[in-house]
Amino acid sequence: MSLTNHYPLILEDVHKVYRIGEIIVPALQGVTLKVRKGEFLSIAGPSGSGKSTLLHIMGLLDRPSKGKVIIEGKEASLLKEREAARLRNEYLGFVFQAYNLINRMSALENVELPAIVKGVSREKRKRRAQELLSLVGLGDKTDRKPNQLSGGEQQRVAIARALMNEPSIILADEPTGNLDSKAGGEITKFFKKICEEYSQTIIVVTHNPEVAKATDRTIYLRDGLIVEERVNK
């Protein structure tokens, strides 16, 4: 087994500098991290510490100013735009704090979308979308539009969408941030479940200690640096 099979994601000395005119904002100042296959990892830290920036870089939505990002053995900086898009589509699944569903599409159509991009046949992707929605407990609400669903339900649709193409990593940015503790707790439990049952690799940004405690390992960011790392029992 090669090294990358153990580590679907490797970061090496990742820096990110934003520039606002003359002012330089160092958002990340050298992050090195290896994420194991099947690991449930949480990233915690105060607001502005660089958590979202790190997640965007891991998700190939943004490029580091310096350092390496290696996903499933492929070095991100060497990828063309199209290849990066394909990797996002096939290897990565995103879940955001604001759910970010497409409002004019039904729950089922939202879940289907990544498979349309991938080129999966209509019949196949409809069947899988249906299965995934049943898995997140929304098998009877597949035709609802996002605005006809509660926050917790919308977030579960978003998770189903993230799972659509069987990604190697799920990236979630404060997925429970907009939810009450009950709905948030269900989301966390669901993540835990798919991590254990399907050895799904999950990286979740949170500043909720309850969420962090549920994960295998928590890294703490401050001013763009990992200041602490804790393995949760």
Place this chain on the structure above:
Amino acid sequence: MKAYEALPLALKGLKERKVRSALTIMMVVIGVALMTALNGMASGFDVFLNKQISNLAPNLLILSPEPFIGERFGSPQGPSIVLTDASLSILKSLPKVKEVYPAYIGGVKVSSKGKSLDKNLLGLEPYVIKKIVPSIEIHSGSMLNTGQSNGVMLGYNVAFPPDGPFAKVGDTITIEHSKVVEQAGVQKMVKDRRSFFVIGIFKPTDQITDNMIVVNMDVAKTLLKKESSYDRIYILTEDIKDNGFVESGIKQLYGDLVSVTSPQSIIKTVQELLSGWEAFVASIGGVSMIVGSIGILAALYTSVLERTREIGIMKAIGFSRGGILLLYLSESISIGILGGIIGLGAGMVAGQILTESVMRSLNAPPIEPVFLPESLLLVFLLAILFSVLAGIYPAWRASKLDPVVALRRE
């Protein structure tokens, strides 16, 4: 993404903003309909006139004294050239001239069973008709005989006007001619009327022939009070190729005192007129298409701005720049296709109404618009081309949105 998957997604996008999409499509519809209608009218004219002219012998030249207008308004000095039998022999002796036939023509009032019509009376040797209008056929009755002074041939429209039959073979009709004459310095209207038997009726041929009343030449001469000059001389050349040569021979002889018309020259004049019209159509169509394109551009650009966040999501899901570009271009192509289809339909209806009302207001014969498949296709493709061009900029803006910036926007 498979390209065909973009279309349903695009349609969903258009459906989300129904009013805006409908208005944008309307702009395309107006441009396409305008071009279709005006084009259909022009083709209608073209087909109509070609049909009129194609019945005439192609090697025919029609010579008449100038000025035509003076004659019509009863100009006191009348035509300034006199076309006599001597003129006939001179014309006949011109090289490449095969045959020459004289004719009289004048406006008359015909009456039958209490109804009366204003028509043109043509006086010539009956066998000449077949020479100048080779495709002519008899609908009912028989052909007028040479010298038969009480017989008349009617064009189809004279016998069967749209408002009901006027006369049939065997009927007696009266033909009345009025002329202003000067007697001892006083102008006076002189009327002359005679009765005729309808010998035969022609089949529908062309607008002029269908409205013609034909009698023998001598009859027309007395009835129309013609003196020394013929009104028309029909000249058949040896071949169409010789038309130009013969025409210049005639011009050398008579200069501007006569006008020479030929089916060929009519076609040329009409085609010049029509090409002017087509340029006009093209410029109107062009302007409306550009206006429509700007409409598409504005509508799509607004959508892109509104959907910044959504485009970020799409990119996170795995849409590449090309995918986003395809998605937004599909929206503009959909606008073009929908607007094009509706516009073609609306344009055909509008063309029908427009042509009818123009013809009615001009008191012209009813001309049907003609919608050629190739011009419809061209207009349709233009609509799509313009909508794609209009979609390029908004689609490009969408494709190059930075997903991180788009996603951070609340």
